Every structure is written in C-alpha cells, then in structure tokens.
Amino acid sequence: MANRGVVIKLRAAERTQLEEWECSHGTPQQVALRCRIVLRAVAGQGNVSIAEELGVARPTVQLWRKRVSTQGIGEVWKIAPGRGRKPQVDQATREAIIKATLQSKPRGMTHWSCRLMAEEQQVSRSTVNRLWQLHNIKPHLSRTFKLSRDAKFLEKLTDVVGLYLNPPDKALVLCLDEKSQIQALDRTQPGLPLKKGRCGTMTHDYKRNGTT
The missing domain is CATH 1.10.10 (Arc Repressor Mutant, subunit A)
Incomplete structure (x- = not known):
C-alpha cells in the first residue's frame, strides 16, 4: 500500500x-x-x-x-515560497528602462541603443534587449519615405547610382552621410513618438541646415 x-x-x-x-x-x-x-x-x-x-x-x-x-x-x-528562478532585474528598473526608451533620447543622439541604455541603467545589454523584445520596442526603426518632387530627380538618381555600379576608370568617389544616431538634418515637424509595438515616425520633409 x-x-x-x-x-x-x-x-x-x-x-x-x-x-x-x-x-x-x-x-x-x-x-x-x-x-x-x-x-x-x-x-x-x-x-x-x-x-x-x-x-x-x-x-x-x-x-x-x-x-x-x-x-x-x-x-x-504553484511554486513554493523561496523557490523558482529569481529575477535578475527588479521591477522598478525594468519600468525605468521602458519609460526612458519611450520618453527620452540620449544626449546628442536620435534614439537609444542597447549599449547606451545598458550604461544609463547599469544593467547588461542582454537585459535591455530582452525587455525591448518582450514589449516589441524597436528604437532604431522609423517610418518615412518620400520620392523627391525635383523634375530632374530620376536623372540625378541615375548619375549617383551609376557611380557606384559602373565608376569611371581610376575614379575616386567620396560619399558623406549622417551617422545613424547623429543627424545633420532637422525635420520640419516633430514626429510621433516611439510606442510599444509601433516604431517612431517622422515627417518626410527636412531642413538641410546648410548641408548639400
């Protein structure tokens, strides 16, 4: 028995x-x-x-x-008291990471990276990455695209792309662009902020600030 x-x-x-x-x-x-x-x-x-x-x-x-x-x-x-996996990051820190990601930007940057947020909150990069994945937050993405209204846009586009695809013999091509998080251009209107499950948005039109 x-x-x-x-x-x-x-x-x-x-x-x-x-x-x-x-x-x-x-x-x-x-x-x-x-x-x-x-x-x-x-x-x-x-x-x-x-x-x-x-x-x-x-x-x-x-x-x-x-x-x-x-x-x-x-x-x-049910898990007995004191048993089970202990959370490595407390709830207050997790909430602070989400709030900072959605409501602020790092100084001189357009958006947070895992490295910057980890340094800011004193946690590991993997912790930040897991939280962003859990809440479907993608700070590096933004929705925007617009074809130029310039009458010669197609001609200019063909010239630029042609230099990359079929450059002249012994030609030296210099290409200058913005860093991914440090922008030289300003938008004419503020974009919609980043939210859980939705990337941030920005207006199609921008100010060159003297750049060409």
Missing part, C-alpha cells in the same frame, strides 16, 4: 486538462513533469514505478500525489 500512495480521484474534465497541460508547448517543463506524475498516479501506477519511469525521486512522486489529491490539479502550477 505504501508503494501505491494516496489515491487521486479526478473528474474526466480534470484529467483532460492535465493531459492538455502536459502536451502544450507553452507549459514549463517542470509543470509538464508534474502532470505526468499525477496522470500516472491516477491510472493506478505505483510511486516506485512512476519514479523510475520519469527519472525522479520517490518523495517527489509522493509530494505531488498528495498535493493534487488534497488541493486540486491547479497545484501543479
């Missing part, structure tokens, strides 16, 4: 729910393992047999057999 352990009685719907949790790709492996233990216990399998089949200790089987029999199948999702 000791090997059989506590008897678990489940309704058909509860058993189906455990099976769904066990097979779901979104279920943590730890929870899926608990579901397997309980399902085998419900089927009448003994503690020793379950432990050997699933590669766990017998006390682990006994624990989950007892918890589910007394507290219900929802117990498989």
Whole structure:
C-alpha cells in the first residue's frame, strides 16, 4: 500500500486538462513533469514505478500525489515560497528602462541603443534587449519615405547610382552621410513618438541646415 500512495480521484474534465497541460508547448517543463506524475498516479501506477519511469525521486512522486489529491490539479502550477528562478532585474528598473526608451533620447543622439541604455541603467545589454523584445520596442526603426518632387530627380538618381555600379576608370568617389544616431538634418515637424509595438515616425520633409 505504501508503494501505491494516496489515491487521486479526478473528474474526466480534470484529467483532460492535465493531459492538455502536459502536451502544450507553452507549459514549463517542470509543470509538464508534474502532470505526468499525477496522470500516472491516477491510472493506478505505483510511486516506485512512476519514479523510475520519469527519472525522479520517490518523495517527489509522493509530494505531488498528495498535493493534487488534497488541493486540486491547479497545484501543479504553484511554486513554493523561496523557490523558482529569481529575477535578475527588479521591477522598478525594468519600468525605468521602458519609460526612458519611450520618453527620452540620449544626449546628442536620435534614439537609444542597447549599449547606451545598458550604461544609463547599469544593467547588461542582454537585459535591455530582452525587455525591448518582450514589449516589441524597436528604437532604431522609423517610418518615412518620400520620392523627391525635383523634375530632374530620376536623372540625378541615375548619375549617383551609376557611380557606384559602373565608376569611371581610376575614379575616386567620396560619399558623406549622417551617422545613424547623429543627424545633420532637422525635420520640419516633430514626429510621433516611439510606442510599444509601433516604431517612431517622422515627417518626410527636412531642413538641410546648410548641408548639400
């Protein structure tokens, strides 16, 4: 009888729910393992047999057999106090990173990079990157595109592209452009700010500030 352990009685719907949790790709492996233990216990399998089949200790089987029999199948999702993975960055810091990304810009730059934000908040670059991915934030992207109204635009475009594709013999071509985060041009109107799930926007027209 000791090997059989506590008897678990489940309704058909509860058993189906455990099976769904066990097979779901979104279920943590730890929870899926608990579901397997309980399902085998419900089927009448003994503690020793379950432990050997699933590669766990017998006390682990006994624990989950007892918890589910007394507290219900929802117990498989619960983590004991003091257990589980500890967050490396507290909630206040995570909120500060998101707020700074959406509501501010680094000095002299057009947007935050992982490196700059990590230095600003004293966290790792991977932490910033994970938060941005989680909230679908992409500071480096902006929506804008407009064809020139210059009547000779196509002619000028062909000349410029032609220099790259088929330069004259011994020709020296110099190309000057802005740095990705340091802009020489100003927009004629302020753009819409960066938001979760939406990149920032900017007006099509700009001021050259003396550049040509």
